[in-house]
Amino acid sequence: MARGFMGKILRVDLTAKSVITEEVDEKIARKYLGGKGYGVYLLYQYIKEYAMRGISVKDMDPLGPENPLIFMTGPGTGVPGFPSSGRHHVMALKSPLTGSIGSGNSGGTWGATLKFAGFDGVIFEGASDVPVYLSIVDGKAQLRDAGDLWGKNTFDTTRILKKAVGRKRASVMCISTAGENLVPMAMIMNDDHRALGRAGVGAIMGSKGLKAVVVAGKEKVPYAKMDEFVPVSKRCLEAIENNPVSGEGLPAYGTAVLVNVINTAGSLPYKNWQTSVNPDAEKISGEALAEKYLVKKGSCWGCNIACGRITSVKSGPYQILATEGPEYESLWALGSATAVKDLAAITKANHYCDEFGIDPISVGSTIAAAMELNEKKCIPEDDLQGLDLTFGNAAAMVEAVWRIAHKTGFGKYMAAGSRKLCEFYGHPELSMSVKGLEMPAYDPRGIKGIGLNYATSNRGGCHVTGYTIAPEIVGIPEKLDPLATEGKAQWAKVFQDFTCVVNSTVNCLFTTFALGAGDFAELLSAVTGWDYTDAEILKIGERIYNLERVVMNRLGIDGKDDTLPPRLLNEPLPEGPAKGQVADLDKMLGEYYKLRGWVDGVPTAAKLKELEIEL
């Protein structure tokens, strides 16, 4: 087996309660790396197998036993000196929130620790009739009864399982209340506050009766060319430290500093995107968080950026003595989208999201949509059951997060996500989502490239699929005018492809402020022993993005779904530096498809051949 991999993947049949070990397929790893790439390849194998067995993936229940749940690391994960590589990736064939592919990436220590326990990945199939957890310790994997753990929150589950394993460096990944309740916005948590956040992968885990996966081990990841790796690693780590964003901005203020930056650019969505200038942005900004509640910085395994924020609200109705975050996206979703300006309330709601395992972006956006529905008098009072969902009502926002996770009262309606909620009340246009996934904190009417990325992102309204904010706002690797459309198709494509490489390596996207495809080629070549060039690395990314698109096409998702909510296409921003602007998607989408070699959101046979994708 090539170096960088442990060479083994666990396949767990939860219905039969069997665990088998398979070898990593070297040819596939060479072509797709690990993480997301290897996961997408496996998902396509399920589609082929199901077709032979007469199972239609289009009609498949995402919460049924046929939906596989795949956790993968990559050749960079857990390698000391490989920048920010404590991460892991999840893939599922179908998200319960969107009906599209389920995908997510998380930090912490779980990914690295899985490799130290001797494995590159775990595939879960079927569903258990009783709650179980998987223990993977020193090369041994066992399914165990989780009857006593079911009903416990993220922090209790983590503490109990770490104690049960009895190893200081054990790492726990688990679901909490929302995952058990099959809320389609449920997250999978690891190391207390890190999350596979989007597209409801926590509900898939809940549907399988799988409470947790605890890992511990002492194996080392093998390197191919230590003599080549050491200088490349040193150079890359220094580049990260010397870069103004990864070496200065992220460590000093975390992601939360973006609140004021994006609001200044007139692109911080406010009141469910009715405008994108928030008059109270200062009150919920990174600066305010640092002044009031920051305790210290935090970091994932092997990361020299350390963007994490350990925080504490010492007193008051939203007291929470020890927590992490909120990050920029949470501040926006739970704060700006809902017009809540009480930073303590947002911090508490964000803590609930971690405690109960629920995605703050989708939850905040859904609450914001409910607030607009309520403002427009579309929700009968009986349905609300006394919950005053008025923009700016901090107490109601915090209560709503709790109710969604527990599926009680009006929380039952909101738990379905903004698309279903708004459809139910007759106003689908008020759901600020793409392919059913709530969009994050950047208004594409003021930042055009990110709109093209939202529209074409395989998993739906997602910024980290192709983070064009780097050039459009931060100016990395070069400054692009956020209001221009020219050239954005090429940028969106390259960012999407390169992100696939990062998610398959698997390390942190934030390293790409300082590192490019050439750096990844050198790092991966030294670790695996395969000689990658930068062009080859980008081709791997493109291959992964295209195969993922093929999987989605089989689920019935194509060009008709590559769009944005009507508000962004038709309602000009009413104020601020981007006043009068709409998203201008039509000016970019045609060029994007041409560059991709797609027709109506479907890769052509010629493109698949060029990328050596065999269907």
Add this chain to the structure above:
Amino acid sequence: MVTVEIILFASLRDRYRVRKTVVECDGTTRNLIESAARRLGKSFLASVYDSDKDKVRDDLIFAINGRNIKDLKGEIELKNGDVVAIFPPVAGG
């Protein structure tokens, strides 16, 4: 002369202990920063302006009425009532 409001963010705010200041200048960015430096301290000029290149430092976000100076075409001429927002190197999210 024109009157311009400057808003500082993140580490610049911490360092100069001011969130907002209003200064008079001749309409050029250089003169704006020089005027602000008279109030905030000499080091402010070097923190924000690259005197060798005679332009605002490349690693900052320097926005005039919300538009990054790097995205504005032609000669920059500040007007009465303009708001200048200055961010140190920031992050993604």
